Amino acid sequence: MRRENELAEWVVRSEVDIETGGEDESREHLLSIPATEEKVTHAKISIQGLDRFSDEGVRILMSVSLQIGAGQIVGIIGPSGSGKSTILRAINRLWEPPSGTIFVDGEDITKQSVVSVRRRCGMLFQTPTLFDGTVAENIRYGPSLAGEKLTDKRVEELLKAADLDPTFGSKSVIGLSVGQAQRVALARTLANEPEILLLDEPTSALDPVSTKHIEESVLDLNRNRGLTVVFVSHSLEQVRRLADVVCLVANGEVLEVLKPSDLANATHPVVREYMAAAS
Numbered sequence: 420m421r422r423e424n425e426l427a428e429w430v431v432r433s434e435v436d437i438e439t440g441g442e443d444e445s446r447e448h449l450l451s452i453p454a455t456e457e458k459v460t461h462a463k464i465s466i467q468g469l470d471r472f473s474d475e476g477v478r479i480l481m482s483v484s485l486q487i488g489a490g491q492i493v494g495i496i497g498p499s500g501s502g503k504s505t506i507l508r509a510i511n512r513l514w515e516p517p518s519g520t521i522f523v524d525g526e527d528i529t530k531q532s533v534v535s536v537r538r539r540c541g542m543l544f545q546t547p548t549l550f551d552g553t554v555a556e557n558i559r560y561g562p563s564l565a566g567e568k569l570t571d572k573r574v575e576e577l578l579k580a581a582d583l584d585p586t587f588g589s590k591s592v593i594g595l596s597v598g599q600a601q602r603v604a605l606a607r608t609l610a611n612e613p614e615i616l617l618l619d620e621p622t623s624a625l626d627p628v629s630t631k632h633i634e635e636s637v638l639d640l641n642r643n644r645g646l647t648v649v650f651v652s653h654s655l656e657q658v659r660r661l662a663d664v665v666c667l668v669a670n671g672e673v674l675e676v677l678k679p680s681d682l683a684n685a686t687h688p689v690v691r692e693y694m695a696a697a698s
């Protein structure tokens with residue numbers, strides 16, 4: 420039901436459209452992210468004309484423009500090598516986007532410290548990387564860099580938020596299943612109290628049960644704490660389960676932005692081909 424209430428639309432045009440004044444309909448990429456919920460109040464993440472070139476001069480991203488509402492869950496899908504992870508990593512400054520292309524709450528992320536950007540925008544990868552030690556030590560690590568020591572109670576809360584048993588903290592990370600390790604990685608990310616979660620194929624290495632745990636945590640964090648979530652996935656089913664809006668990327672371009680229920684109505688030929696192959 421929460422996906423039904425459309426309050427507003429942010430309309431974003433690619434730079435091509437701006438240059439042509441939108442007169443050439445064949446080049447029109449009208450990208451609308453429907454603000455699907457009452458909780459959406461403003462654009463949390465604004466990407467404006469983001470380009471990336473490889474060292475060899477090959478264009479990886481082509482003038483990507485997107486606005487993501489506060490509290491939305493946005494799924495990014497598209498063929499391998501299309502630039503999905505590159506978009507996600509730019510928001511976290513794992514590569515340095517040009518200044519004036521990515522804003523969080525209206526602030527240019529390149530004008531802030533990398534540490535503060537990464538605290539605000541927590542990221543989870545396909546495969547969790549934990550350091551040897553206990554689960555609690557891993558969870559405490561991020562805040563400890565800022566001189567903060569998390570209490571046992573806080574560690575337990577974080578474990579619960581990641582759908583893990585609160586007693587898990589004393590366990591060694593050696594011997595955890597990949598699914599458990601991914602949930603510890605989520606708890607570790609949450610320890611920094613991010614406002615945004617960036618998830619790069621977070622369940623592609625997990626079995627269906629572990630996938631369900633992660634998905635439930637993400638939905639809970641979004642619903643109850645208002646976290647804005649941007650995730651990359653190759654699973655249309657996952658996108659349908661989680662996303663408020665879906666962003667379809669191919670060849671470094673955002674081609675369409677749709678509600679999951681409208682995926683079958685995608686019109687761009689490249690997107691239709693991808694959808695047919697992925698269904």
Ligand SMILES: Nc1ncnc2c1ncn2[C@@H]1O[C@H](COP(=O)(O)OP(=O)(O)OP(=O)(O)O)[C@@H](O)[C@H]1O
Pocket residue numbers: 473474479497498499500501502503504505506
């Ligand atoms: N640092 C880099 N230097 C050169 N090329 C890069 C770099 N990072 C990514 N690329 C290239 O950019 C393109 C987009 O990569 P990216 O990982 O963003 O795609 P993706 O859509 O996430 O793919 P997948 O679904 O396979 O994970 C690919 O062709 C990749 O080889």
